[in-house]
Amino acid sequence: MAPEVIRQTGHGRYADIWSVGCTFIEMATGKPPYSEFNNPVTAMFYIAKHNKAPEIPKDLSPIAVDFLQCCFKKIP
Numbered sequence: 001m002a003p004e005v006i007r008q009t010g011h012g013r014y015a016d017i018w019s020v021g022c023t024f025i026e027m028a029t030g031k032p033p034y035s036e037f038n039n040p041v042t043a044m045f046y047i048a049k050h051n052k053a054p055e056i057p058k059d060l061s062p063i064a065v066d067f068l069q070c071c072f073k074k075i076p
Contacts (some may be wrong), residue, residue, distance in 0.1 A: 008049040014075065021071025022054060028064070029057050 002015035026032045033054030034043035046052075053072030066075055 001044065001047070003047050003051045005043050017071050021068050024064075024068060024071070025054055025057065028060060 002018035005011045005015050022033045030047060034046065037043040037046065056068045060068070
C-alpha cells in the first residue's frame with residue numbers, strides 16, 4: 001500500500017501509480033517489495049513511518065528503473 005493509504009490521509013491516482021510500481025517489482029523479482037520484513041504489518045509500519053520507496057532491483061534495464069522512479073515520486 002502507498003504511504004498515504006496506510007496513514008489514511010487520503011489517496012487517489014498517485015497511490016494507484018505507487019501500487020503499479022510495486023506490482024512491477026513483484027513481477028520482475030518474484031517477491032513483493034519490502035519482502036525483507038517477515039510480517040506484512042511490519043512492512044506497512046515501515047512504509048508509513050519512513051515514507052521511502054521500495055528498493056529498485058539493480059538488474060533491471062535503465063528504462064524499467066526510470067519507470068519505477070517515476071512511479072515512486074510524490075507527484076508522478
